[in-house]
Amino acid sequence: MxxxxxxxxxxxxxxxxxxxxxxxxxxxxxxxxxxxxxxxxxxxxxxxxxxxxxxxxxxxxxxxxxxxxxxxxxxxxxxxxxxxxxxxxxxxxxxxxxxxxxxxxxDTVPPKPKEKWAVDEPRVDWVVEVAGGVWAAPAAGQGLVLVGDDSGMVTAMHDDTGNVAWRFRTGAGIYASPKLDEDFLYASSDDGYVYCLAVGDGVERWRTRLGGGFMERSARLPRVDDGAYDYRSSSPVIVEGTLFVGGAKGGVWALDTETGEVLWEFVTEGRVSGDVAVAGDVLVFGCRDGRVYAIDRNSGSERWRHEVGAEVVSTPAVHDGLAIVGSRNASLLALDVETGQPRWESLTWTSWVESSGVVSGERMFIGSSDVAKLCARKLDTGEIGWERFLGGSLWAKPAVAGRRVYAGVTGSVGYFAPHVGAFACVDAESGELVWRMEFEPTEEAFLYGCPGGGVTEGERVYFGTLDGRVFAVKR
The missing domain is CATH 2.40.128 (Lipocalin)
Known part of the structure; x- marks a missing residue:
């Protein structure tokens, strides 16, 4: 103008x-x-x-x-x-x-449509109460489901019965998914440590304190809307014996998985809340300082950085030379992995993109916040193939197994765009809703439901909720 x-x-x-x-x-x-x-x-x-x-x-x-x-x-x-x-x-x-x-x-303005959830709920095989609210997806494998909660507890459950195999307490809340790698589980906690635990019995093998120290996180969620939505931490990613994870005060650390020794550290001006994405010898990740970074996987030296203009708390999806990442700039951006130059950008029309995308074939499945939809997008253009309204904020990375996409949905009470907490299954080809479980808010809760999403293993999908329950559901 x-x-x-x-x-x-x-x-x-x-x-x-x-x-x-x-x-x-x-x-x-x-x-x-x-x-x-x-x-x-x-x-x-x-x-x-x-x-x-x-x-x-x-x-x-x-x-x-x-x-x-x-x-x-x-x-x-x-x-x-x-x-x-x-x-x-x-x-x-x-x-x-x-x-x-x-x-x-x-003459008129369109009213809000009334969604009819004309689908059945799935078969729930078991439900287990854990010590606190679950903000991130569990890990599953070797006959176990392993989850961290905001009380600081790691709980291992047998995947067929839900019986607890062991528990391990850290010094503060856990807001990241644990990583299962062969016989060991790696978990990052708000106490500033990354833990290596034996999968069989939960015995600690080592712990390493990251340079950022204790995480100073708002204690008001999920009870009160504090505006910051500080609900996520970086989950460990392991490649060829090296663990990569973001820390409390900003930066990414590389640790030796055998010993926990710090191999290198890359410092940023804001906290890295998402995971690193691996593209060959390059690590790509977003940061709360409003940038996307690419660094060398072996040395931690910077390759490039791109200014997004708003916080990035999601994990990039890497495919065919592209790193596709959502942000609180209400857009989805595809960057060239080698140069950091934008290849395409797709607006989500005022809706933050907290969700990380999961690549399946030539498509990516990803959610968004206020728009409350799960989308299938073309990787080369970002164009939407289908979208499915699910009734609440989709903050987590969807889980894909065969022809099914599974999405955790976060509900909110008193928010200007009221959302309902749920967990849903959608047909990957058509976007049609297959089944949906809906949850009730706990007393005096602002947020409820499933912000962390789920994980599939065998014939089940496993997920946790903010009221401290872990579910095993028949896929």
């Missing part, structure tokens, strides 16, 4: 009243946006509907005019002027992107 538009000459309160609609465009992507603007108690207020972002009648927001004459409709919309045809001319601030906004009067 030019500076002259900012004077908004001739634009008054009465010009704004009514229902408005316009098309937002970014490249070949489009989304229709609606505003309902009315007057209440002498003030102008607005409600936003953006169906592709999962937003319906979000508001009311007070419509205000600044000193330059620009009307602020809500968090996103700005109106600079009105043209001779009665159109409102402005911009929609989609995080770091100002998209042209041209609004015209319309």
């Amino acid at each position: 030019s500076g002259s538009n900012l004077r908004a000459e001739g634009l008054d309160r009465s010009s704004l009243l009514g229902n408005w609609s316009g098309i937002l465009a970014f490249g070949d992507q489009q989304a229709e946006v609606f505003y309902e603007i009315d007057e209440e108690e002498g003030k102008l207020v607005s409600w936003l509907t953006l169906e592709k972002g999962g937003l319906y009648a979000m508001g009311p927001s007070v419509v205000e005019r600044d000193e330059a004459g620009v009307w602020k409709l809500d968090w996103f919309g700005r109106v600079y002027s009105v043209d001779g045809n009665g159109q409102l001319i402005g911009a929609f601030q989609h995080y770091d992107k100002a998209l042209e906004l041209v609004l015209e009067k319309v």
